Amino acid sequence: MNWFLPVLSALLLAAAGVNGATIPHSKPFEELLNKRQSNGATGLQVDLGYQVYQGVANSTTGLNTFKGIRFASPPTGSLRWQAPQPPMMNRSAVAQANTYQSSCPQSPDSSGKPINTTLDFASEDCLFLNVYAPANASNLPVLVWIHGGGYGAGNGREDLTAIIKANNNSFVGVAIQYRLGAFGFLSSDEVYRNGVVNAGLLDQHFALQWVQAYIGMFGGNASQVTISGESAGGGSVMLQDMAFGGSMGTSLFVNTIAASPYLPMQYGYKDWIPSQSYYAFAIEAGCIPSTAYGSSSQTIFQCLVGKNTTDLQNASFNVSASGTFGTWGFLPVTDGVFVQDLPSQQLLRKKVNGQRMLAGNNVNEGSPFTPQNITTEAELLAWLTLTFPLFTNDDIAKVLLYYPSSNASDDPTAVEYATLGYSGASALNESQVGTGQQQRADNIYAETTFVCPSYWMVEAYTDKGRSSYKYQYSVPVSTHGQDVTGYFGPATPNQGPDFELAFMTIWGNFITKNNPSISTAIANGASSNNTSATNAATNWPPFSIFAPYQINLNETGGVPFSVPSTGGRNVTEFMNPGLRNDFSLVNAYTWEAEYVFL
Known part of the structure; x- marks a missing residue:
């Protein structure tokens, strides 16, 4: 029934505007790589230039694991709702990569299903990834896992050990995290003008750039990367496939796996729905539009940037939980640069990155x-x-x-x-x-x-x-x-x-x-x-x-x-x-x- 594609596409059409998100630098880690004092890895120690990490060997699985590797600076303070930045130098001591680091703040959908919102492991400082590398790995293919959770929940703690072991330790695994909820997907004209929309997608893109720069130190082959995800992770794979109009070719990955790719209504970055979520978030956080908007001393955006994390986390949670049944409050938008069009339109034109797809x-x-x-x-x-x-x-x-x-x-x-x-x-x-x-x-x-x-x-x-x-x-x-x-x-x-x-x-x-x-x-x-x-x-x-x-x-x-x-x-x-x-x-x-x- 091929006749239904244009009908469905038309029904799902949302306005797209011009995007203010800056295009990430193609080699953002180049300067940090020059800070290394050793050529990559020595045993279980990996020198990333900005920090040295000590991994953990597992003789039962034959895997070396490196948990909690920072791939970007904390997106806090003035870096809230900005494009991800390279990590700061921190070579004072070897970091023990033996535990997961903080998950990103969690926001639920509105169905009432419980999520883990325990704040002892949720923090805005959450741009970490985990690497699972076979011992003595050399030039192996790489799997990058992008977690799901409606762009509001989840984390990078999926253990990739079983799938690697089932495949005779024939590839390296990487599980990444990205900003969620309002921290990752707040969108409005004001956010666009003063920061970036789709910050969570830019985090994913930045993590893929990290893989290109560093995965060879863990025995991976940067030219043979497969990105994968389920639900919102699968939707993220779809949007990374479409990134920059599908103009990136195989520079970041060659294969993609999308399981149940999540595609909610995709609005333009300043459309009514995302803008209403922005104002609702501002009100919940105590940045009242009637006093902040148009103020010569402080805008809504400036007020939000200056708020404490507890107020912002609660605001993101409450707005997301109060929406239509089964939906999340903050989602990817058409921004004109990173996400240039609706998936139903761009995929129809076959403007995609990568070479092979399993869905x-x-x-x-x-x-x-x-x-x-x-x-x-x-x-x-x-x-x-x-x-x-x-x-x-x-x-x-x-x-x-x-x-x-x-x-x-x-x-x-x-x-x-x-x-x-x-x-x-x-x-x-x-x-x-x-x-x-x-x-x-x-x-x-x-x-x-x-x-x-x-x-x-x-x-x-x-x-x-x-x-x-x-x-x-x-x-x-x-x-x-x-x-x-x-x-x-x-x-x-x-x-x-x-x-x-x-x-x-x-x-x-x-x-x-x-x-x-x-x-x-x-x-x-x-x-x-x-x-x-x-x-x-x-x-x-x-x-x-x-x-x-x-x-x-x-x-x-x-x-x-x-x-x-x-x-x-x-x-x-x-x-x-x-x-x-x-x-x-x-x-x-x-x-x-x-x-x-x-």
């Missing part, structure tokens, strides 16, 4: 972000109007047309089950977590926010010497985020060891071999009746609009058990004994009754 989505992405009490079309209409405030009545009518209702029951006690994807009930109206109008809402949110972006991304890498690969994670119940333990661990009951090894190897082969295909033995799994049988994942075809194939990653067999899911429902998952991999090649465009509208 995936989950079966039930939308339910955690959708109120689970929608039983009538009137309630669906009310939710649509609130969730997509710029949609006109005509836009809403088109959405209802392209996502039709059905005769599926709206009874929350009705039997719910996972769809097969190719026959029977489809995700248009049925899943384990919803039926009828509820599933209709869940599916609309899933496609506009996570699923369609994953398709746009793989389509953007289908020519000009590029290639892309697509998968769907379908292990029941496959709600948003449940895939992460599949490639990073720790194992969950519904994912057998065969599946986890296969998923980790899919990522690992893409990182190290530029192709996600895996051996038949790993694809079928040790528990298979025939480990040498032909498997779809052993010869993974590149994605093409003429041959739009993806691999459906699922399991079969096992023992059913019940677990709580979104909306208080219990869903059925399956555990060992008896779990076996079930990977199949499917047409991504006709999958789930063509539920992905392109």
